[in-house]
Amino acid sequence: MRLLEKAPAKINLSLDVLHKRPDGFHEVKMIMTTIDLADRIELSERKDGQITILSHNRYVPDDNRNLAYQAAALLKERFNVKQGVSIGITKVIPVAAGLAGGSSDAAATLRGLNRLWKLGLTLDELAEIGAEIGSDVSFCVYGGTALATGRGEIVQHIPAPPHSWIVLAKPTIGVSTAEVYNNLDLSKVEHPDVEGMLAAIHENDYEKMIGLVGNVLESVTLRLYPEVAHIKEQMKKFGADAVLMSGSGPTVFGIIQYDSRMHRICNGLRGFCDQVFAVRILGERNSLD
Numbered sequence: 366m367r368l369l370e371k372a373p374a375k376i377n378l379s380l381d382v383l384h385k386r387p388d389g390f391h392e393v394k395m396i397m398t399t400i401d402l403a404d405r406i407e408l409s410e411r412k413d414g415q416i417t418i419l420s421h422n423r424y425v426p427d428d429n430r431n432l433a434y435q436a437a438a439l440l441k442e443r444f445n446v447k448q449g450v451s452i453g454i455t456k457v458i459p460v461a462a463g464l465a466g467g468s469s470d471a472a473a474t475l476r477g478l479n480r481l482w483k484l485g486l487t488l489d490e491l492a493e494i495g496a497e498i499g500s501d502v503s504f505c506v507y508g509g510t511a512l513a514t515g516r517g518e519i520v521q522h523i524p525a526p527p528h529s530w531i532v533l534a535k536p537t538i539g540v541s542t543a544e545v546y547n548n549l550d551l552s553k554v555e556h557p558d559v560e561g562m563l564a565a566i567h568e569n570d571y572e573k574m575i576g577l578v579g580n581v582l583e584s585v586t587l588r589l590y591p592e593v594a595h596i597k598e599q600m601k602k603f604g605a606d607a608v609l610m611s612g613s614g615p616t617v618f619g620i621i622q623y624d625s626r627m628h629r630i631c632n633g634l635r636g637f638c639d640q641v642f643a644v645r646i647l648g649e650r651n652s653l654d
């Protein structure tokens with residue numbers, strides 16, 4: 366048997382870090398939403414009990430460092446599964462980009478293997494297992510839009526943000542999440558208004574939402590990688606309503622209401638940036654909701 370799962374990317378509309386915890390992780394408060402940019406995960410049964418990964422992407426490990434491999438290994442061990450699985454990953458989401466591509470591949474693998482191996486687990490149970498793989502995996506198990514707290518694994522569902530285009534621009538560099546958290550100086554950051562963003566989303570208020578985007582991790586990544594600041598400036602200049610870095614970066618996203626302006630911004634960015642995408646938020650509400 367063979368089955369397919371989509372693994373969508375996420376962006377962080379608001380990302381605050383409260384403090385560093387004794388376990389080395391940071392306590393976060395962030396609003397995440399899945400977007401229509403997805404990897405494709407193909408799972409095929411193996412009778413020999415092995416787990417294999419094939420991604421045809423030189424930036425993605427094809428062994429037990431792959432988060433999808435780790436998801437399969439964890440389920441196999443925890444539920445004493447005798448079968449194996451071949452995991453084919455078609456990468457569309459840029460790697461090490463702040464878009465949770467690896468986490469989403471792991472989450473899709475958990476959802477898919479739950480079906481393939483007939484484990485009968487709930488999404489809540491899969492999300493709990495996902496937290497053992499990485500902080501963003503729990504959110505990716507559910508997708509949609511959520512307030513994430515703890516180290517990111519406590520997920521509270523909220524409505525989708527107002528109708529808008531998301532334009533993504535990824536500079537050629539990749540960023541290490543651990544490096545960004547390690548260089549964060551919380552005494553020097555401006556904290557975003559996460560509660561205000563929550564209210565804007567609940568009220569489906571586009572103007573309020575674009576005025577409240579914020580990410581404390583920008584303070585680190587923009588300093589370490591000036592090209593990210595350059596892309597932010599260009600996206601603003603081309604007319605995006607709001608511009609922010611996603612996660613630990615380096616991907617920058619713009620929020621735009623009108624199609625015509627979205628096209629203008631994409632064309633402008635493509636002049637100097639290889640990876641530019643225009644996508645919708647998954648499960649978005651239309652402006653009349």
Ligand SMILES: C[C@@](CO)(OP(=O)(O)O)[C@H](O)COP(=O)(O)OP(=O)(O)OC[C@H]1O[C@@H](n2ccc(N)nc2=O)[C@H](O)[C@@H]1O
Nearest residue numbers: 389390391463464465499500501516542543546612613614
């Ligand atoms: C910054 C965010 C925002 O959504 O996303 P990305 O930029 O990775 O997409 C996340 O917090 C990233 O989550 P994730 O990428 O799953 O992180 P993990 O694998 O759990 O941890 C990688 C490393 O980041 C640091 N880390 C991660 C999460 C957290 N709350 N505090 C931390 O200090 C730790 O140093 C950890 O060793």
Ligand SMILES: Nc1ncnc2c1ncn2[C@@H]1O[C@H](COP(=O)(O)OP(=O)(O)O)[C@@H](O)[C@H]1O
Nearest residue numbers: 430431432460461462463464465466467468470
């Ligand atoms: N399935 C996967 N897809 C992409 N990267 C993966 C995967 N599994 C493990 N990795 C590793 O995880 C690192 C972070 O990748 P990714 O999840 O794309 O970034 P981010 O955490 O910034 O959203 C990569 O450098 C890569 O080596």
